[in-house]
Amino acid sequence: MKKITTIIRIAFIYVGAVVGAGFSSGQEIWKFFACHRIHGLYGIGLAGVFFTGLVPRFFVLGKKIGAKSYQDFFYGFLPPLIAVVFDIIYSCFLVGSVSVMIAGGGTVFKDFLGLSYYFGLFISITFVYLTLYLKTEGIFTVNNILIPGLTIITILTITSFFRTQQTDVFDGFLPLKIKGWQPIIDGLIYGAYNTVMAVAVMTGIVAKKDDKLIILGGITGGGILFFLCIILFAALLTAFKTVPQEEIPMFFIAGRVSNKMYLAYIVALYFAMISTGIANLYAFNRRITSLLSISYETGLFITLFIIVPFAWSGFGNLVGCLYPIFGYLSLFIILYYIILLFKVKNIKKI
Template sequence: MWRSLGKTLQIAATYMGTIVGAGFATGQEILQFFTRFGYWGTATIALATILFIWLGAKMMLIASDISAKSYEDLNKALFGEKYGRLISYFMLVILLGVTAVMLAGAGAIFYEHWNISYQAGLLATMAFSFLLLRKGMKAILAVNSVVVPVMLVFTVFVIIDTFNTPGAGRFTTLTTDYSVWAAWASPFLYTAFNLSLAQAVLVPLGAEIKDRKTIIWGSWIGGIGIGFMLLAGHIALSLHMPGIQQFAIPMGGIARGLGYYVQLIYIFIIFAEIFTTLIADIYGLTLQLQERLKWPREMLTFAVLAVCYFTSQIGFGTLLSILYPIFGLISLGWLLLIISKRMKLGGL
């Protein structure tokens, strides 16, 4: 029983750690996808949570049923040989771009907050990633088992402080100039982008776990955990609207008001969330490329890191503004296909 519980919690932690990246930690994702839509944000977060639970479980169960080696196997099972391969090519480009963004974000943290040069930050992050990924999925599970509890503790700290502040219930009354259609489209866009990227690690994870109950419970706990962190961030940001929109890192403005040491922990959390997404994406990319090229995994890991290093020279902000809108549209198409696809596999 305890072993099954441990596996369930590892799945949940890896799911949360993969979804919760740099945009989430900074507060920008929560602000753009939920808080700017006022009181609709709470309901749309609930919808996003349901989608994360349902589709996360669906992906991992199908991967387990077909013993998928990579996300291409999943896409072929869902959409057929021709379209599955085409979708996987898109995912490959998306993952490379997002991995470069994550690496650039790590370099920016070193430079802006720890007074270490951008290039040194990139190289240190790459070296640490390479060493960890030599251990494969075990390393990803271990890292998330440490990082995710820290994220949850910080989230609880933020929500307690928010509810002790006058006006804490503002998230229920906050108005917006955006249409209701834009508000309800937002959770689909948010879920689409994050799940299309998360399949890089959720598919091999599901293939390793053969127990269906463990996968389903892990998806429930992970999805609810993601929803809780989204809601906590939304409540905290709503309290400081509309002024908080002026900050590049909205949650940083909130953390600054909680004290020096809390702010230090917050910077660590941002880096840790970038790092968990980075190693998950690299792992998924190497599995995908290994099926095609038959190179040793360590060689492919080094090659992916090298490509991302040269791409990251463009800079974090520029990469983010150019690549993410394009990826969002492609990912929405993928989400609609996976929702509409009925399959005996996975049973969902």
């Protein structure tokens, strides 16, 4: 029973590291997959290979090389200058992601609850800080509650939406003429970016876990992510024949079901952003504490001061500036991980 619990806890933290604002809002799934109509399934399949195939093995790889945080991947196996560049890029990934999630929390309070954006920031930052103050136990506890809730609400929203449709659901799957390899390229970028973020978060968390449990937890979490991608993809294709005008397409879909489902999805989206913000800030804090040789608590205080000015810039501005850049840079980091995977001794055990 204890082993099953460990697998589930690993899976939920992994999911929590990925299902942030872009994923749960439907924007990422549209831009990377659904915009290609039926051809987007190629990209989703490729992302599924990252989620369930590569990511769990990278988790175990970190344990095998004794990595306590993401910089240990770089400084132990790369020339110093390249290691520094990768370290800076990775840290920017995390700062950018946390800023986006906290800014998204402020936007939810402002646009959908009618409250102040800055009040939303304050509540979001406070929740993140209190959770992380409890260290890994706080992360495990929060994700064990939030991720099942998010998954259930997403499934209920989409299945209820399908039941309200008067036309054939599969009409939305009609193919469009596309340009070459773009669905595959988008799948690579999406899978690589989310792999980079998940590895950053999970490296320290799974360091003391059994290899087999890490693999099973990673596969379980990856399976949940792949399933959520598929059902979000199907819902978006059904709901939108052209590019969605809504900033958060899933709110449109939830609103078509009922007011109660709309409100439930607002709550689900908010906590999806917060869970990702918690996971990524934990990874960044481990880097700061290692770099400055300070305590976990002191590092947490410093990291929040680094994050807040970026969150002040607003959700939309951050997404537009940061995500495209990070997506392409992630491909280079993933290539490094794959090379390292084959260099590590006893690789057959992974």
